[in-house]
Amino acid sequence: MNYDVIIIGGGLGGLCAGAKLAKEGKQILLLEQHDRPGGCATTFTRREFTMEVGLHEMDGLHPSDGKTKMFNDLGLFDGVEYLPLPEFYRFFNGRTDLVMPHDQEKARALLKAHFPGEKAGIDAYFHRLMNARRINVMERDQPDISVGEFLDATFTSEEIKLVLLGNLGYFHDDPYGLSLRYFSMAESAFFQGRANFIQGGSQQLSDKLVSIIRAHGGKVLLNHRVTSIDAEAGKINSVRFINTQPGDHSLVEARAKDFIANAALPLVSDMIQVPAGERLSEEISGQRLGASLLTVYYGFSTSLKTLGHFHYSTFVFDGSVRTQKDIRANNRDDFSRRGFTFVDYSQVDSRLAPEGKSVGAICCIDYLDDWKDLSKEAYSAKKQLVGEHLTERLEQLIPGCREHIAHMEVGTSKTVHRYTGNPGGAVYGFAQVPNRPKLTSLEGIENLHVASAWGKFGGGFSGALFSGYMTAMDLLRRSG
Numbered sequence: 001m002n003y004d005v006i007i008i009g010g011g012l013g014g015l016c017a018g019a020k021l022a023k024e025g026k027q028i029l030l031l032e033q034h035d036r037p038g039g040c041a042t043t044f045t046r047r048e049f050t051m052e053v054g055l056h057e058m059d060g061l062h063p064s065d066g067k068t069k070m071f072n073d074l075g076l077f078d079g080v081e082y083l084p085l086p087e088f089y090r091f092f093n094g095r096t097d098l099v100m101p102h103d104q105e106k107a108r109a110l111l112k113a114h115f116p117g118e119k120a121g122i123d124a125y126f127h128r129l130m131n132a133r134r135i136n137v138m139e140r141d142q143p144d145i146s147v148g149e150f151l152d153a154t155f156t157s158e159e160i161k162l163v164l165l166g167n168l169g170y171f172h173d174d175p176y177g178l179s180l181r182y183f184s185m186a187e188s189a190f191f192q193g194r195a196n197f198i199q200g201g202s203q204q205l206s207d208k209l210v211s212i213i214r215a216h217g218g219k220v221l222l223n224h225r226v227t228s229i230d231a232e233a234g235k236i237n238s239v240r241f242i243n244t245q246p247g248d249h250s251l252v253e254a255r256a257k258d259f260i261a262n263a264a265l266p267l268v269s270d271m272i273q274v275p276a277g278e279r280l281s282e283e284i285s286g287q288r289l290g291a292s293l294l295t296v297y298y299g300f301s302t303s304l305k306t307l308g309h310f311h312y313s314t315f316v317f318d319g320s321v322r323t324q325k326d327i328r329a330n331n332r333d334d335f336s337r338r339g340f341t342f343v344d345y346s347q348v349d350s351r352l353a354p355e356g357k358s359v360g361a362i363c364c365i366d367y368l369d370d371w372k373d374l375s376k377e378a379y380s381a382k383k384q385l386v387g388e389h390l391t392e393r394l395e396q397l398i399p400g401c402r403e404h405i406a407h408m409e410v411g412t413s414k415t416v417h418r419y420t421g422n423p424g425g426a427v428y429g430f431a432q433v434p435n436r437p438k439l440t441s442l443e444g445i446e447n448l449h450v451a452s453a454w455g456k457f458g459g460g461f462s463g464a465l466f467s468g469y470m471t472a473m474d475l476l477r478r479s480g
């Protein structure tokens, strides 16, 4: 079997690259080990509920967003509904309760009203964010700093720093370990006025991308895992893969001119024969793994609006977190104190539950280390306990919600690891630390390209989709 491009992994980055390349006439083979496409951008069904694995909010899709052009090009607006969200996030820590809008002018005004002594800092903060691209280019020869350092230099009140770090978990677990350049680009995308949920869940987008690949003659094989990658003289020749379903497990080989890694880069480097695989491992060895997440999935027998809850996304910080220096330790703290976000999908027409019922999710930073070496029973018991702690805190936030829980289950970093293979259960690829060496191209192997959260745009829906699209564009340019 010979193809123009073989894509290893069917997460958003791989699917987006595949859709663009197939649309432009390339012969594509995409191999995904799971029984559904999307990686973190998938859903699963429990009773009458559709549980969203990974999407709380996707920034953008306003006229000047780069994704709007990409979505138009690929036809991703046809048959998929993107629901504008009512707000960026609500921040709550027992001292401050504030709803951050997506519009930066409104956000500025709100913050100035709450923190009148910080007006100059608020202007400086939004100036840095809203001009991120230009400033990052201007300052490219100077060392990057962390978000924590930037906030310390900009504000005197610790409380406003915490409010602005409400959604830190979208990127990392520690403000002092997160690149200001990366954060300012990513966070400003949320302050351009719009972010979205996908009606019916992110599986709709993943399925749409598959349908585009197939409509243009590309092949998408689900339940097929790549097991090894054959390389010679700095070039990949072929991949070998197996069907993961019961039955025939014989190895199949497929060849191509170019290969795209959507599966986590450390996994891909382990699959490539030495010495090329070793060279790639060396190239990525200086990179730290990014954060993982734990999610408690809820199906409720009512819309939480009936209980007086009117916020889509609420970030809850424990009262003991008083400065941004406390955040890192809090993310390792007991789940009865660890910061979390609660997403109430019934605040939009999500179609994740039947009329009158709803779906919600608690999400917090999680570490694979905390779940290792547990027996099956101990793992289940620990998950149950964590679920109870977090549900107790949800009940404090939304009194009465507990008695409407029709289904609850916990997915941990171990779950992410099991389904995607991502080392550490990382959901955003490599950690975006200041001055991170950029993997713009892989030096070691000339026909291996990256389309995922592990590439130069980082993680999240936008990062993975951009990575896929730009990699496809690059390949199309090279092939003329």
Ligand SMILES: Cc1cc2nc3c(=O)[nH]c(=O)nc-3n(C[C@H](O)[C@H](O)[C@H](O)COP(=O)(O)OP(=O)(O)OC[C@H]3O[C@@H](n4cnc5c(N)ncnc54)[C@H](O)[C@@H]3O)c2cc1C
Pocket (backbone or CB within 6 Å): 008, 009, 010, 011, 012, 013, 014, 031, 032, 033, 034, 037, 038, 039, 040, 041, 053, 054, 055, 056, 057, 058, 059, 224, 225, 226, 227, 262, 263, 264, 267, 293, 294, 295, 363, 416, 419, 420, 421, 422, 427, 428, 429, 451, 452, 453, 454, 459, 460, 461, 462, 464
């Ligand atoms: C709980 C949770 C909440 C999140 N919330 C948000 C959010 O609100 N907004 C946002 O923008 N982002 C969010 N994210 C992050 C976002 O979903 C991811 O960063 C993004 O989807 C990653 O896409 P990716 O293309 O890098 O691949 P991944 O989703 O990591 O998928 C990689 C794919 O490769 C496949 N694979 C691995 N090895 C092989 C192999 N050997 N052979 C074949 N296939 C293989 C895997 O099965 C997987 O499907 C969240 C993620 C999670 C888990």
